[in-house]
Amino acid sequence: MTGKEFDLEIVTPKRVVFNAQVNSFSAPGVMGGFQVLHSHAPLLSNLTIGEVKVIDAEGKEIHYATSGGFVEVRNNKVVMLADTAERSDEIDVERAKASVTRARERISARQDGVDIERARVSLLRALNRLKVSGSQ
Amino acid sequence: MATLREIRRRISGVKSIQKITKAMKMVAAARLRRAQEGILSARPYAREMKRLIAHLVAELDPLLHPLLQTRDVKNVLLVVVTADRGLCGAFNTNVIKTAANHIRQQNPELQTVRVVTIGRKGSDYFGKRDYQIHSRHVGIFQTLDFGKARGIMADLMSGYLKGEFDRVEVIYNEFKNVLQQRIVIEQLLPIPPEELKVEDTRKARSHVDYIYEPSIKEIIDALLPKHLNFQIWRILLESNAAALGAQMSAMDNATENAKELITDLTLSYNKARQASITKELLEIVAGAEALKEAG
Numbered sequence: 001m002t003g004k005e006f007d008l009e010i011v012t013p014k015r016v017v018f019n020a021q022v023n024s025f026s027a028p029g030v031m032g033g034f035q036v037l038h039s040h041a042p043l044l045s046n047l048t049i050g051e052v053k054v055i056d057a058e059g060k061e062i063h064y065a066t067s068g069g070f071v072e073v074r075n076n077k078v079v080m081l082a083d084t085a086e087r088s089d090e091i092d093v094e095r096a097k098a099s100v101t102r103a104r105e106r107i108s109a110r111q112d113g114v115d116i117e118r119a120r121v122s123l124l125r126a127l128n129r130l131k132v133s134g135s136q
Numbered sequence: 137m138a139t140l141r142e143i144r145r146r147i148s149g150v151k152s153i154q155k156i157t158k159a160m161k162m163v164a165a166a167r168l169r170r171a172q173e174g175i176l177s178a179r180p181y182a183r184e185m186k187r188l189i190a191h192l193v194a195e196l197d198p199l200l201h202p203l204l205q206t207r208d209v210k211n212v213l214l215v216v217v218t219a220d221r222g223l224c225g226a227f228n229t230n231v232i233k234t235a236a237n238h239i240r241q242q243n244p245e246l247q248t249v250r251v252v253t254i255g256r257k258g259s260d261y262f263g264k265r266d267y268q269i270h271s272r273h274v275g276i277f278q279t280l281d282f283g284k285a286r287g288i289m290a291d292l293m294s295g296y297l298k299g300e301f302d303r304v305e306v307i308y309n310e311f312k313n314v315l316q317q318r319i320v321i322e323q324l325l326p327i328p329p330e331e332l333k334v335e336d337t338r339k340a341r342s343h344v345d346y347i348y349e350p351s352i353k354e355i356i357d358a359l360l361p362k363h364l365n366f367q368i369w370r371i372l373l374e375s376n377a378a379a380l381g382a383q384m385s386a387m388d389n390a391t392e393n394a395k396e397l398i399t400d401l402t403l404s405y406n407k408a409r410q411a412s413i414t415k416e417l418l419e420i421v422a423g424a425e426a427l428k429e430a431g
Binding site for chain 1: 174185188282349365
């Protein structure tokens with residue numbers, strides 16, 4: 001305990017993923033990654049696909065893979081609205097690997113412009129999950 | 137009068153039906169509990185999303201956004217949410233009937249209303265008739281997944297922005313409680329402005345100078361589609377819970393009816409048995425009497 005903790009809540013449409021006091025919160029903003037510490041200025045940011053790093057009140061690091069969302073910082077309370085947030089040890093590595101292969105196949109097939117874009121995003125998401133789970 | 141053997145066979149038949157309906161009721165109850173938990177755990181996201189939108193709307197007029205602008209309505213898209221399975225009372229019939237009436241009211245020739253069906257029952261009904269089908273989604277209730285809601289919404293949004301249709305409505309069963317469902321017709325696109333207003337004006341007024349990354353406009357651009365994704369997700373959760381509730385009470389009724397039927401059948405079985413015993417006794421007595429007289 002350092003007295004520099006602040007509240008962090010990570011919510012997805014499915015459930016509340018995290019709700020506790022933390023020392024530090026880092027997220028992949030669309031303009032680049034950023035870190036939030038105690039007494040951060042009010043901020044609203046779009047998130048992109050990437051890794052969220054949390055240092056909890058005991059100084060332990062927790063990693064999440066996210067596929068985008070928003071972060072609001074205000075009065076030492078951080079709310080992250082995420083589409084998905086999977087903790088590094090909960091990621092299904094086999095599934096992520098399978099979707100990497102599937103997306104790569106779809107991209108190399110090159111049939112339709114819209115599908116390519118969707119496949120590219122799902123490839124990015126899957127690669128990110130693999131990266132965060134530490135098995136790439 | 138039915139023979140004893142026939143009645144016995146019917147009793148055992150009804151009993152095994154009762155076992156099935158009872159089991160289905162219990163399965164529906166268990167799945168309903170999970171579905172209700174799903175609704176509850178979606179609430180924090182809804183709350184935060186609403187707060188954020190309310191704040192942004194206070195800062196910048198979102199009516200300029202294409203997802204909020206009303207256009208002259210030529211083509212309408214109607215999303216009909218049913219269940220994948222039957223055996224849940226009038227659940228599917230009600231929503232299909234209301235949807236069909238709604239379509240005919242707007243356009244008797246069915247030309248300018250296109251239908252998106254979610255759930256096998258609606259897909260079967262509208263697919264077999266002269267409706268213009270935009271897309272069908274079957275079997276998504278088995279494993280409800282936010283990605284599917286997002287996929288459906290992405291399709292609706294891109295069609296709307298391309299001008300393929302000028303209004304999107306959704307019709308579904310709202311989960312009131314286990315015994316009650318309410319059919320609701322909601323407008324999804326353009327987003328009705330009242331949906332973005334805050335009930336609590338005090339909260340909206342507390343002005344905070346945020347740093348916006350990248351900009352307030354881009355945040356709204358990203359936020360509104362997510363709001364819509366969440367609306368579809370909420371509707372799927374509601375409809376799923378409502379279907380399970382309807383199935384549970386339908387199966388409960390069926391079990392009760394089976395019980396009544398068994399009582400009735402048992403009664404007539406006993407009556408028939410008693411009748412045959414009496415008849416046999418009479419025959420024996422009559423035979424004995426006849427022998428006595430002859431002797």
